[in-house]
Amino acid sequence: MKIPLARPVINEEMIEAAVNALQNEKLVLGESVFKFEEEFAKYFGVKYAVSVNSGNTALLFAFQALGVDGASEVIGPSATFIATMNGAVLLGADPVFADIDMNTYTIDPEDVKKKITEKTKVIVPVHLYGYPADMEKLMEISEETGIPILEDCAQAHGAEYRGKKVGTFGEVAIFSFYPTKNMTVGGDGGMVITNNEEIAELVKKLRDNGRKSKNTHDIIGHTARLNTVNAAIGRVQLKYLDEWNEKRRKIASIYDKILDTLDEVVTPPKPSSSIKPVYHLYVIRVPENKRNLLGAWLEKNGIQTAVHYPIPIHLQPAYARFGYKEGDLPITEKWAKTVLSIPMFVEMTKDQAKYVGEKIYEFFDKRVYENNKELEKEAQQWIKRLM
Ligand SMILES: Cc1ncc(COP(=O)(O)O)c(C=O)c1O
Incomplete structure (x- = not known):
């Protein structure tokens, strides 16, 4: 017997959706992208979902939207994939690592409290392996200090904490669609979800070269959109999640x-x-x-x-x-x-x-x-x- 560690599901329905998008839609920012975002937002019961080209990019943009810069500290776990913190570091922030609770493999809220300073701009818990972090205590800290929470849900699509989906507690949350994740888009992809309109609008601009309108760019952005074909596959995957x-x-x-x-x-x-x-x-x-x-x-x-x-x-x-x-x-x-x-x-x-x-x-x-x-x-x- 040969048993792999992980294997994504790619079925006929997904292949058909991909071919259909390839033949009938704009390849970048086609209809499937917006439908996927709408359906993803609906699944989580949030106002906005903005797709990007990876979870790593989603983190970078979410940190930027929360105001992380060279004068900031960001608190997160060290027990995670390196991308959790990379976005903050790329924006010039200092990473501050809190230890984890060995029973849940997620960030220890008591250690988070000890590491907060005047420079702390964001707390980034990770629902590692698909096991929820202690969101009650983390939200208490956020409410007491006013420091926003960015939930890294790259490994936790659909996981719940006290009957509520993870990704709907903090100010913003991100997801990855890397092929081994609980759902994929048939390649790299990511999503930012939030109820905050300003964050959603900024992420939309950041992924699209800072575009305000067709030929006007009012911020420096990236080319970091999710491809239409990938979004078409993601829509089918989401139905099965x-x-x-x-x-x-x-x-x-x-x-x-x-x-x-x-x-x-x-x-x-x-x-x-x-x-x-x-x-x-x-x-x-x-x-x-x-x-x-x-x-x-x-x-x-x-x-x-x-x-x-x-x-x-x-x-x-x-x-x-x-x-x-x-x-x-x-x-x-x-x-x-x-x-x-x-x-x-x-x-x-x-x-x-x-x-x-x-x-x-x-x-x-x-x-x-x-x-x-x-x-x-x-x-x-x-x-x-x-x-
Ligand atoms: C916890 C965590 N955060 C962030 C990421 C980054 O996602 P991506 O690989 O889509 O850039 C991953 C994925 O590998 C992850 O596991």
Whole structure:
């Protein structure tokens, strides 16, 4: 059996929609783009959705719209994909990293409070892996301090916190449609959602060369629009999102059943009355000295895994000038050494999920890692390839 970590769904309906857009619409800012935005806004119950060419761009524009500049500090987690903070840094801001809550893998509101200064311009929580951050506490902080929240929902399309979709709490939220995400546009793409008209209008200009009207440009902008063909695919994907998220939760429950019996494996947060995760990834935590061995063991058995993410942002070479060092964020650093993402995709079968679960069970139950020089060597290669 060969089981990939992730696999997007591209069906006939999506292919037809793409071909139709290609043959009948303007290729840039065609009708599908505006329809996709309208439908996306409706799905979230917000006034505005503005599409762009990636989640990274969506973050950059959202930070700019919130006034982030060279005099700002932005507080966010380091336990996330590097793009979460890149937009703020590109605008000249200083990144300020708060540690995470190891139970939810999301930013710890208590640590956020400690890191607020007069320069803090934005707080950017990430609903990492599709598990919601503690929005109640974060919104309290935002209301008390007046600092706006930008929700990074790149991995959390449709996830809910206390019955409300993540992305509808903060002043603005962003999404990514990178192919492995819970929904894609058949390539790169992103979306900014907000109820704030000024933010929406500014993002529309920023994506379109700062265009005020056909040949008048009143700000410096980018060419960063979502292509029409991609939007046409996104419209079809959005129709399936809820059904697909339900399938992901089913796979997660199969994993939970097998893995919760193992003392050395911590399974991700489960659906409850307060959260409804969408399992963009199913991420387990295992003892540090066994993580790479388990990754290598699963690979040997035809199962692809990954680490999201082996190097937290504060320790990335690109962030060296900000002076962070090992030990600054102890929980985040432990997270990077102990997490392992196992296969999770919509079309995964129950048998595939059981097989993955059983192979993990076997690894711990039969102690396959003990005195296993060959596996040790493979583990070293495995982690090297992930770097
Ligand atoms: C948490 C997070 N933020 C931002 C991004 C950036 O999105 P994109 O890859 O569409 O630029 C990603 C995607 O990879 C992500 O996982």
